[in-house]
Amino acid sequence: MVGGSIAALTAAQSLRAEGFDGQVTVLSDEAHRPYSRVPLSKGILAGREPVESALLPEPGDDIEFRTGARATRLDPRARVVTLADDTQVPYQGLVVATGARARRLDGGSDLVVRTLDDARVVASRLATARSAIVLGGGFLGMEIATTCRALGLEVTVVDLAPPLLRLLGPWLSDLAVAAARDHGIGVRVAPDGVTLLDEYTVRCGESVLEADVIVCAVGDVPNTSWLEGSGLPLAADGGLVADERCLVAPDIAAAGDVVSRHGRRTPHWTNAVEQGRAAAAALLHGEAARPYCPDPYFWTEQSGLDLKISGELPLTGAPEVLAGSVDDRSALLRWTHDDGTATAVAVNHRLPIVKLKRLGAGPPVATPSGA
Ligand SMILES: Cc1cc2nc3c(=O)[nH]c(=O)nc-3n(C[C@H](O)[C@H](O)[C@H](O)COP(=O)(O)OP(=O)(O)OC[C@H]3O[C@@H](n4cnc5c(N)ncnc54)[C@H](O)[C@@H]3O)c2cc1C
Incomplete structure (x- = not known):
């Protein structure tokens, strides 16, 4: 498996559950044991929950979990993954589960909440702040804004459209926006977009908004650059194209936030778990594996x-x-x-x-x- 989070871990554990007794290796570029991102925008950002509460159960002795192992190249013909330190890792079957990273507005210096380390940085900034601006009114942005309010900060969410409109549709968006306003969260629509002027200032139409902390939650980008030159198919949304069994190519499956199916990515926890299982089944049983039928489910806590x-x-x-x-x-x-x-x-x-x-x-x- 390449990728160190829930999709890769689920695929590894599912191979074992299905009776596979060969070597199973998970390659993660992060320095941490596998953890859940779900509490990063909620209890951990608020300082209500310890960082340890995000850790996922240890993979088990029969799975080798390598941290600090960044894949930089894939050669599907030779069946080899190359790591950043030039180590070559051969495989018989591969699951690509490299997820996604935060989309950034400012070339890397803006604050985001995607990884445990990001959450720690933002939490420490919020701890001494009195005001925050959250750019992006999707699920993540609204959760971060909610946490800022819980910490007593004055907070404004800015988006191109009313928060959650594109994701949920107008009825639920109206409900969420009303709840946000009742919660004391300012909501501002900036159809022409925003420009980050510096760490504390953002241009929004004719006005310039200021806050002690500006957090960007403007979407994510699938981690596929290491697949360049591999010949694996990428979709217009940047995701890795997988078929109905989560297969990408012979003996290569994919799962989680990195995947695009039918021109669409589904960056949610339950999808990553279910595709992790399906990817393992596809590696073991190929075309005989049952097609993956998504049963979409997700949750959010905000305002x-x-x-x-x-x-x-x-x-x-x-x-x-x-x-x-x-x-x-x-x-x-x-x-x-x-x-x-x-x-x-x-x-x-x-x-x-x-x-x-x-x-x-x-x-x-x-x-x-x-x-
Ligand atoms: C703050 C936050 C809160 C969330 N809350 C919710 C929620 O409430 N409900 C919900 O349904 N979903 C939620 N999600 C979404 C959910 O966490 C994701 O859908 C899930 O993490 C996807 O898992 P994944 O394994 O596919 O990818 P990721 O979690 O992105 O993991 C991919 C892993 O691969 C590693 N990697 C990347 N490139 C390489 C490489 N070249 N070599 C080796 N390793 C690599 C990455 O470092 C990472 O560890 C939240 C996400 C975030 C960021």
């Missing part, structure tokens, strides 16, 4: 909203309210699509994930009792 979403996005129109009340911001909602599938959304509503997934999948079904 007092705990959103759990099962199904395709973005959403048009208004939802059915299956339980709870939208006015109270505690509800179970469902959007039914033209093809008979549905997307279910739990807003501050406790429901086991399997039940939510059942509501969000396939043709609409009756609300389960107790929902």
Whole structure:
């Protein structure tokens, strides 16, 4: 496996679970043991949770996990991965799980939250700050803004469009923006974009905004530069093109944030886990492996909203309210699509994930009792 996070680790562990007894090596360019990025924008950034809480369980003795091992080249014909120190690592089967990195606005000096080290730097800056600007109103930007508010900072989110509009659709975007404003988060739409003038100043249309800390959360870029010259197919979005079994080429599979399927990337935790499993199955069983059928699910916590979403996005129109009340911001909602599938959304509503997934999948079904 090349990549040191959840997709690579899941693929490695799935090979073992499927009975593979050959050598399994995970090559990670990070200095850390594998960890989850999920708490980096939440409890860890806020200083509420220790860094150790992000660490994933140790891979186990039957998996070799190498830190500081950056892959720089792939030769699929010779079946060799070359590392930055020129070590050659031969393989029989390969999973590419190199994920993505933060997109930057300022050539590298802007603050971002992608890695554990990034989160530590931003957390220490926030600890002494009184104000923050977050550039980018996607899931990550809104979570970072929420954390800034929890720390007592004055915070403004700036985006080209209303936060979450492109990702979730207008109905949920309106809900999230209203919750953000109630939370004391300023929201500013800058259709012409922003220009970072320096560490503390950003031009936004005619005005110049200032804050003690400016954090960029303007998307991510798949880590594929090490594949240059390998002949592996890249999509227009920069992701590695994988087929319905997560195969990229003979004996090469891919999983997680680096992957583009049907012209689309799905940079969410559950997708990385499920593709990690599918990639391992594809290496072991090739064309005989079951096609990977995504069952989209993800969650976000922001501005007092705990959103759990099962199904395709973005959403048009208004939802059915299956339980709870939208006015109270505690509800179970469902959007039914033209093809008979549905997307279910739990807003501050406790429901086991399997039940939510059942509501969000396939043709609409009756609300389960107790929902
Ligand atoms: C701050 C934050 C919060 C998030 N919160 C949520 C959430 O609440 N819910 C949700 O569903 N998703 C969330 N996500 C998304 C989720 O974390 C990602 O989808 C997931 O981490 C993807 O896993 P991955 O293994 O594919 O890639 P990554 O996590 O990007 O890991 C790829 C690994 O490969 C390594 N690598 C890259 N290039 C090389 C190379 N050339 N050689 C060796 N190693 C290399 C990288 O350093 C990294 O360790 C969040 C993401 C972030 C950044």
